[in-house]
Amino acid sequence: MNNDLDLQSAIAALDEYGYDKKLSTDLEQARNKPQMMRYLKSMDYSIRRMKILQDAVNSVVEEMEQDLLKQEQVQTFKTKVINLSRELNLSYDEVLRLMTATK
Numbered sequence: 001m002n003n004d005l006d007l008q009s010a011i012a013a014l015d016e017y018g019y020d021k022k023l024s025t026d027l028e029q030a031r032n033k034p035q036m037m038r039y040l041k042s043m044d045y046s047i048r049r050m051k052i053l054q055d056a057v058n059s060v061v062e063e064m065e066q067d068l069l070k071q072e073q074v075q076t077f078k079t080k081v082i083n084l085s086r087e088l089n090l091s092y093d094e095v096l097r098l099m100t101a102t103k
Contacts (some may be wrong), residue, residue, distance in 0.1 A: 027039050040053075081095055081096065083100075
């Protein structure tokens with residue numbers, strides 16, 4: 001009986017912890033727009049600081065999008081090299097060596 005009570009207490013504590021985490025205004029816990037908005041409002045920034053934050057976020061997002069685009073382009077290039085190596089019946093490394101040799 002004591003074990004059941006301890007187990008129930010532990011489960012209740014974990015449930016409460018999870019509930020508190022969902023309602024937290026911590027940025028680490030923000031996973032959707034309403035949670036992000038709650039966090040931003042809790043910061044109590046002036047409009048000037050919020051605009052600076054907005055500009056910084058936009059810059060970081062743009063940078064991340066550019067990095068993602070570069071990764072996609074590299075992957076596309078690798079796929080083209082793989083297909084070319086199959087067409088020419090050469091290894092991937094041999095195709096790359098030929099490409100660098102014919103600069």
